[in-house]
Amino acid sequence: MTDSHQPAPPRPTSRDVARAAGVSQATVSLVLGGKWPGRVSEATAQRVRECAAELGYRPNLAARSLRLGRTRTALLVVPALTNEFFARVYTGAAAVAAEHDFGVVLYPSPDGTGPARDPFASARAALDGVIASSMASDALSALHGAELPLVMLDSDPAGTDAAAHVNLDIADGMRQVTDHLLGLGHRRFVHLASAVDTWTFAVRAQALREAVGAVPDAEMRTVRAPLNVRAGREATEQALAVAGERPTAIVCDDDILAAGACKAARRLGLRVPDDLSVTGFDDLALATAVEPELTTVQLPAEQVGERGMAALLAVLEGRPAEPGGLPVRLVVRGSTGPPAARA
Amino acid sequence: MTDSHQPAPPRPTSRDVARAAGVSQATVSLVLGGKWPGRVSEATAQRVRECAAELGYRPNLAARSLRLGRTRTALLVVPALTNEFFARVYTGAAAVAAEHDFGVVLYPSPDGTGPARDPFASARAALDGVIASSMASDALSALHGAELPLVMLDSDPAGTDAAAHVNLDIADGMRQVTDHLLGLGHRRFVHLASAVDTWTFAVRAQALREAVGAVPDAEMRTVRAPLNVRAGREATEQALAVAGERPTAIVCDDDILAAGACKAARRLGLRVPDDLSVTGFDDLALATAVEPELTTVQLPAEQVGERGMAALLAVLEGRPAEPGGLPVRLVVRGSTGPPAARA
């Protein structure tokens, strides 16, 4: 409450700049717009730029949007920002957006919290395009009908009618995991899969099935769990309680599930990796926080966001989006090792 | 590439609604604005509302902002979204904002990544207010000079000239931790502190110092580390390598550091909590992913965002912001226990 209400020095407009430079408002707009190099003499342009800088002129975005009908704003639809992967996707997208004077506004689809508001009720009018994760399926239905350019992240390229797709080489990642474990000598696997049924997890499952199926004496069981530590632990405890030869490796759809699997192992008196190897997926911060550290697949999350935003910009300008999947990389750490000698 | 460029059915404007309802554009604005209850007959208002709904009319936000000079958009300045705490703060802020038809745009201050762009270069013109974490100190300097209402999160109430403050009862949390450990019988402590020097960490240090200082035979050493697992581990290894009686408890400024401390203990052959008790702060997802699970202080992160946004809305409307700190709660888990019997 120092001097709460100054007369509030009104932000300078292009007209103020024009007055200061002794030209018309249109000239200011021409100069600062940077187009039509031949329309204004370099001397005048220089003067206008100086005055603009001196006054601290910033174009009014609302007016610009109104005039142009475009807002230079994209919507990023993700399941939840508390998921580190999507926080990183946002970071990447925002970085590329900033380079092109674009803004990114988020719609984390409500996971129970908050009222079931239409995310586009207010936003739809102010967006140039949408980047959406396939994992935010509930929000995707709301997208239907919006006539906006759409870039899909990690979704079935054949499934949706998006203007562009940005995908990770998930299948390759899962193959790397399998090769690693098979190379170590593992033959009896459990696939600890995500309970949610999106493309990215379907790809994991299929790649794993194929890789294991190609080895004659290898076998695999699948259990499903929601994406949290406790569920991963409980599912693993169940899986290990099944009669028959104990599996020697658990392949998890996600680091969070892997952390749960490790906890289950410890509870059952099994050592990781001596008695049980565990692999994760994503390489979250979690992966190096637990003991032992997780062997996992590193995903270039920021790049997903960057490519997504770049693709949207391309679509908006009528250019083709850069094709091709993003490479992923197996990181071998302490949670995997050769299986114990057969009992 | 199905039918990429339809004539793009132009979004209906208030004038379209007016035409459909047989009234003037001004009437539509009056009705939909909801003010001046006496200016339009209920019958007419009803008709206008019906036509608007039928046409799917959404006011053009750019035009509204231009007219009103306000954008109904707030900037949230946080260090990094990949920090779960701030992701949750955002979630809370966005939820409250949505209830009031406000938007939240993020400025995660650059931690090395991305160009050193002025975050307000484009945004400043389009913001009604700012909510800033004290941990985003680099971005705060950029705020200086912006004549915007400012709400500070977890910052020294006396230090900044913000319009409102939203603070957690950090000191109380640290006292709960100390009481817990002292009650278990611990007397020799290490404070594993954050290397960054912000208010929230200063409060932790002081509360801890006071609580330990009040017990005659208690002693404490302090070591500092950046907020990541490896640094926490290394700092702990160093602290435990010091000659003299080994400390029996490590109080960490953050769960991430606590995870590092646990790893250090394991490397040195110490069991947690038998040989060494470890406490965290924040109650991140991490806390229940590691083994043993961390005794830590649960912070209502979403509420920080909610209160922050509510405070900003209050300031914008000239109302006083709700005062008072947000309570925090000690959660006792497996990483703390009584110290081993004296050797």
Place this chain on the structure above:
DNA sequence: GCCTCGAAGTTATACGTAAAACCTCGGGTG
């Protein structure tokens, strides 16, 4: 010497909304 032409501007307009200021008309009032 007249016409054209390009360079370097200017003037004018539209974007969609909110709201101030203005109309219109029927009924009560002095």
Place this chain on the structure above:
DNA sequence: CACCCGAGGTTTTACGTATAACTTCGAGGC
């Protein structure tokens, strides 16, 4: 009867920008 008044609108304007359409002027061509 002249007057005002309020209910229920309408007309008009301003917000700040981008750009289409127009002006002006000196140089050059024939």
